[in-house]
Amino acid sequence: MREERKSMLIVISGPSGVGKGTIYSQLLKNDHSLTFSVSVTTRAPRLGERDGVDYFFITQEEYDRLLAQDAFLEHAAVHGNCYGTLKSQVEAKLAAGWSVVLDIDPQGARNVMNIWPDCVSIFLLPPSYEELRRRLYGRNTDNPEAIERRLSNARGEIEQASLYQYNVVNDDVERAYQRVAAIIAAEKLRTTRYKPVVE
Amino acid sequence: MREERKSMLIVISGPSGVGKGTIYSQLLKNDHSLTFSVSVTTRAPRLGERDGVDYFFITQEEYDRLLAQDAFLEHAAVHGNCYGTLKSQVEAKLAAGWSVVLDIDPQGARNVMNIWPDCVSIFLLPPSYEELRRRLYGRNTDNPEAIERRLSNARGEIEQASLYQYNVVNDDVERAYQRVAAIIAAEKLRTTRYKPVVE
Numbered sequence: 001m002r003e004e005r006k007s008m009l010i011v012i013s014g015p016s017g018v019g020k021g022t023i024y025s026q027l028l029k030n031d032h033s034l035t036f037s038v039s040v041t042t043r044a045p046r047l048g049e050r051d052g053v054d055y056f057f058i059t060q061e062e063y064d065r066l067l068a069q070d071a072f073l074e075h076a077a078v079h080g081n082c083y084g085t086l087k088s089q090v091e092a093k094l095a096a097g098w099s100v101v102l103d104i105d106p107q108g109a110r111n112v113m114n115i116w117p118d119c120v121s122i123f124l125l126p127p128s129y130e131e132l133r134r135r136l137y138g139r140n141t142d143n144p145e146a147i148e149r150r151l152s153n154a155r156g157e158i159e160q161a162s163l164y165q166y167n168v169v170n171d172d173v174e175r176a177y178q179r180v181a182a183i184i185a186a187e188k189l190r191t192t193r194y195k196p197v198v199e
Numbered sequence: 200m201r202e203e204r205k206s207m208l209i210v211i212s213g214p215s216g217v218g219k220g221t222i223y224s225q226l227l228k229n230d231h232s233l234t235f236s237v238s239v240t241t242r243a244p245r246l247g248e249r250d251g252v253d254y255f256f257i258t259q260e261e262y263d264r265l266l267a268q269d270a271f272l273e274h275a276a277v278h279g280n281c282y283g284t285l286k287s288q289v290e291a292k293l294a295a296g297w298s299v300v301l302d303i304d305p306q307g308a309r310n311v312m313n314i315w316p317d318c319v320s321i322f323l324l325p326p327s328y329e330e331l332r333r334r335l336y337g338r339n340t341d342n343p344e345a346i347e348r349r350l351s352n353a354r355g356e357i358e359q360a361s362l363y364q365y366n367v368v369n370d371d372v373e374r375a376y377q378r379v380a381a382i383i384a385a386e387k388l389r390t391t392r393y394k395p396v397v398e
Contacts (some may be wrong), residue, residue, distance in 0.1 A: 033326050063357070095377060112218060127397070128398055158378065166388045179385075179388060181381075182384040185378065185382075186385035187385070189367055189381075189382060190364060191361045191362075198327060
């Protein structure tokens, strides 16, 4: 039978250390209707990173010009480097029939939800602040001061969890992944973007 | 962790012969947060049917009085007998924390969606009219004239499939069941009715 489908933009967010990246990677691996948007960055490529695959590597001047053109769906400065998601990249992939998943921090997520109100927005929560602290220390990527700053940000971010359409507690990564996958499976069946044609 | 949840009303509909009853039964069997609403009927109990369990068996006078009181979420006359879903029944079960699933014909479903706009509405479609005809003849419960009338009704009903929030094609009963289960799993995670409290 024939089915008419519209692709969708999916935003996955949550506080630092909640496990967004793992769930995002599993989604892209398991659901072949999904793709990601290649971000731009002003930082230098690391060994093995390829332009147009891992990032679009651009100069600060190019970045500033894109910013002035309002070309970003969201953008952020991290450790003195600039990062951004180009509207044109996302639009091109949606137009080609892909659904696009973004793994972004809560500040970026709120920008995307404002610009793109019919996106599917999912916020991941830790089972407790204690567990989030444990995971951040376990990653071994930040010093204690940076970790405590991340935890303090997490409180404000978690207070805004109800701004998203869906909340998923990442108590167990497999269970959380299954919940996110169910949300995406359900959203594909919404009549706002799905029309089966019975012949 | 603590989670605040609101229960929901779920409407499963579709044309006669599409397989609503099978999926409805599987949901009730597998998801223990779901329950059904006992309907009222003016028909006589069949052997083994129990009042208050299978139906509330009432007289035509009682039925007419309930109708006059606007007590029904939906009601219908079938083969000279009257059936109805009481608002009070559904409200009591929702208030007790159950989510309530209704398996109803498209006319009843449209009434429920009008009275209860925040219900979750799922419409099941056959993969083709040919397959629906095959299933209706296979059930062996109607004569050919009745079957052709059901098929003719089905065309109008399927044209209104986009009035529902979700459409699910019942091409394979296990796959269709999994899709409906994913919709319900996702709807439980909506921030309009779900709030995890991180401590």
